[in-house]
Amino acid sequence: MRTIALSLALALTVSSSAQSQSAAQALYDQGKWQEAATAAAALNTSAGLALAAQATTGGASLAPDNQKKALFSKAQDYAKAAIAKDPNNANAYFELARAQGRLAQFVGVFQSLGLAKDMKGNLDKTIELNPKLAGAYVALGLWNANLDSGGIKGAIAVQATGANRSQVVPNFEKAITLEPNTAIHKIEYANALLLQGKKAEAAALLEKAIALPANTFWEKRDLEAAKATLAKLR
Incomplete structure (x- = not known):
């Protein structure tokens, strides 16, 4: 009987914790x-x-x-x-x-270069633990796009961090394959392409992004920003 009572108490604690996590998530989504x-x-x-x-x-x-x-x-x-x-x-x-x-x-x-190197290590660890976490590939795509951005500053960043713009597209394509209906992946992909001067490709991605539904406060905010960027590209 004592074992049953302890198991029930544990189950209730786990359930309460899950509900509290969901409640906090709901607040964030709002x-x-x-x-x-x-x-x-x-x-x-x-x-x-x-x-x-x-x-x-x-x-x-x-x-x-x-x-x-x-x-x-x-x-x-x-x-x-x-x-x-x-x-x-x-x-x-x-x-x-x-x-x-x-x-x-x-x-x-x-x-900032030290933080960039730490960031890459933590993204690699993320993917090692969960290869299906799409956001990590988006972050890696942006990491490579921002650091290997050309010019003297970009050359220094590449030498210090190992960033490579050839890794931008593969990481974003992986993220979109995992979560094709998540608008922010396409929006960030477009932002990365704009860093490389690829306006037409970026505009095409933004067109697809703004056609997707936005449910949370953050998704709606992202889509408004995407619409504003697209308007400037037209």
Whole structure:
């Protein structure tokens, strides 16, 4: 009887945790990123802390520029805590890489290159743990596109990180194969192509992206940005 009671208590705890995770995710999907991050972090689980990192990184895009660096650093801390809880959580490594990529935009050149190298390592780890996590391939595509962008600055970045623009297309194509109806993959692919001056190809991708449904606050925001970019290309 005691064993049955313990099993029931454990099952209820797991169910409650899953519901709380879902509730935090729902808050994030509505654009309530601060509430989502707080609720997710309070779970003190690897999944919860990874969601807190995602919410904080997403929220930073809405914050004033003078707050962004601190938020990306906070997101990085959440992701590291998620990895400490579960070293096999692919989402945690992905969120760490994403936070590092954003943070690199707000630090000096040498520190940014260090973050870029760490980001690549965390994306590789993400894919090792979950080869079907499409967002990791999108991030790798952008990583190569941004670092191997030509010019002296690009040459320095390539030498320091090993980035290669030939890896842009394969990574994005992999992501779109995995999740063909996810608009942000096509939008980011278009952004990467624009870095290479490929306006016609980018416009074609954006046309496909804006035809896809947008359900969450973030998806709707992405589509509005895509429409604005497309209007400038026409």
